[in-house]
Amino acid sequence: MEQEAIQDEWPEAFRTCWGCGSNNEHGLRIKSYWDGDEAVCEWQPEDYHIAFPGYLNGGIIATIIDCHSVNTANSAAYRAEGREPGTEPYLFYVTGSMHIDYLRPTPLGKPVTLRARVMEMGERKAVVACSLFSDGQECARGETVAVRLNAFG
Amino acid sequence: MEQEAIQDEWPEAFRTCWGCGSNNEHGLRIKSYWDGDEAVCEWQPEDYHIAFPGYLNGGIIATIIDCHSVNTANSAAYRAEGREPGTEPYLFYVTGSMHIDYLRPTPLGKPVTLRARVMEMGERKAVVACSLFSDGQECARGETVAVRLNAFG
Numbered sequence: 001m002e003q004e005a006i007q008d009e010w011p012e013a014f015r016t017c018w019g020c021g022s023n024n025e026h027g028l029r030i031k032s033y034w035d036g037d038e039a040v041c042e043w044q045p046e047d048y049h050i051a052f053p054g055y056l057n058g059g060i061i062a063t064i065i066d067c068h069s070v071n072t073a074n075s076a077a078y079r080a081e082g083r084e085p086g087t088e089p090y091l092f093y094v095t096g097s098m099h100i101d102y103l104r105p106t107p108l109g110k111p112v113t114l115r116a117r118v119m120e121m122g123e124r125k126a127v128v129a130c131s132l133f134s135d136g137q138e139c140a141r142g143e144t145v146a147v148r149l150n151a152f153g
Numbered sequence: 154m155e156q157e158a159i160q161d162e163w164p165e166a167f168r169t170c171w172g173c174g175s176n177n178e179h180g181l182r183i184k185s186y187w188d189g190d191e192a193v194c195e196w197q198p199e200d201y202h203i204a205f206p207g208y209l210n211g212g213i214i215a216t217i218i219d220c221h222s223v224n225t226a227n228s229a230a231y232r233a234e235g236r237e238p239g240t241e242p243y244l245f246y247v248t249g250s251m252h253i254d255y256l257r258p259t260p261l262g263k264p265v266t267l268r269a270r271v272m273e274m275g276e277r278k279a280v281v282a283c284s285l286f287s288d289g290q291e292c293a294r295g296e297t298v299a300v301r302l303n304a305f306g
Contacts, residue, residue, distance in 0.1 A: 016203050018210040026201035048179035050169050051247075057171040058248045059216025066212050094204075095211045099252040 005031035006039060006075045007067075009086035019067035030064050032071050032114070039072040041114040049108070056106040056134075062098065064114060065130050065142035070095055072116040073126035073146035080121055096125060096147035106132065106139040124148055158184035159192060159228045160220075162239035172220035183217050185224050185267070192225040194267040202261070209259040209287075215251065217267060218283045218295035223248055225269040226279035226299035233274055249278060249300035259285065259292040277301055 007020045007030070018027040032041040043064060051057045074093045078085040106112060116130035125147045132140040160173045160183070171180040185194040196217060204210045227246045231238040259265060269283035278300045285293040 014205055016205060018202050018204070019212045021203075024201060024203065026199075046179075048177060049171050050174075050177065051171070052167055052169060057216075058251075059172045059212070059219050062215035062219065062251065062253075063210070063212025066215065094258075095255050097252070097254045098211075098215065099250070100215075101250045102248050105247075 003033050005033060006071045006085070007031060009075060009078075011086070011090060014092075017067060019063045020071060028060070028064060028067075030067055030114075032068050032075075032116075034075070037117060039068065039075070039116045041068045041116075042111050043114070044111045045108060047108065051105075054105075054108055056108050056112070058100075058102055061102070061106060061132055061140050062100055062142075064112075065100060065132060065140065066095055066098055066144060068114045069098075069116050069128035069130045069142060069144035070146045072130070073118060073121075073128050073144075076118045076121060076126065077148070092149040093126065093146040094149060096145040098142060098144045100140060100142045102140050104137070104139050106134050110134060112139075119143075156186050158186060159224045159238070160184060162228060162231075164239070164243060167245075170220060172216045173224060181213070181217060181220075183220055183267075185221050185228075185269075187228070190270060192221065192228070192267075192269045194221045194269075195264050196267070197264045198261060200261065204258075207258075207261055209261050209265070211253075211255055214255070214259060214285055214293050215253055215295075217265075218253060218285060218293065219248055219251055219297060221267045222251075222269050222281040222283045222295060222297035223299045225283070226271060226274075226281050226297075229271045229274060229279065230301070245302040246279065246299040247302060249298040251295060251297045253293055253295045255293050257290070257292050259287050263287060265292075272296075
């Protein structure tokens with residue numbers, strides 16, 4: 001059975017995000033899938049997602065780490081509550097903060113792989129660690145704090 | 154006399170960056186200018202730079218904070234050495250790490266303003282604080298460590 005992308009668990013009206021919304025025709029449209037306790041995303045940058053010649057842009061790296069991590073938190077929260085993903089009442093996480101270490105330049109022209117894992121899952125927030133790999137080599141590492149929207153009230 | 158954008162101090166062949174390169178026709182093409190000790194950027198997002206309906210995407214926010222901050226560091230390094238910006242031998246800073254706090258949702262459909270300031274200027278790196286404002290309200294705050302390329306050797 002083919003697994004549905006985590007992004008496609010969102011209600012249709014919220015699949016707008018420039019980084020990962022399947023309904024944003026100008027966006028990056030990354031897709032994330034569970035692989036055990038890790039969420040994995042493979043994505044092919046366009047040539048114009050460049051920093052300097054030969055290298056992937058750091059803002060694009062931040063964007064896909066952000067989207068992949070918050071989607072991971074959102075889906076993990078359904079799992080933690082023993083619920084089917086995308087069922088009502090909907091869960092919504094947004095990015096509270098993000099830290100990224102750029103370990104080495106990421107080559108352009110080849111796919112990148114993101115692997116994320118929930119490090120903490122609290123009532124109000126989740127902390128997600130995410131690494132970006134190119135050809136198996138870790139090029140960037142992010143830590144994202146995803147905040148549950150109804151926890152803002 | 155009109156001030157040249159900091160991004161246009163880069164050698165022509167390096168104006169490629171998706172976030173700020175003036176020669177990247179698919180990019181965001183932000184422009185930053187000195188205002189005393191702060192570098193300022195005004196930028197108008199497109200409607201498709203969306204997170205959820207009504208709000209600016211967090212990856213786009215990370216991208217423009219990154220580009221604005223590293224450009225600020227680069228230009229400040231020329232200033233610190235008493236040199237004309239963009240003159241040889243060229244100085245190149247890249248992003249070593251970045252932390253962003255998303256303080257509140259940033260409305261879409263109106264311009265945002267970035268204000269950045271160099272907090273530390275060392276031999277190998279610069280630390281830049283940058284805030285993003287919408288209608289005068291601070292919506293996100295970044296701290297970027299920009300690393301001098303020849304300091305990698």
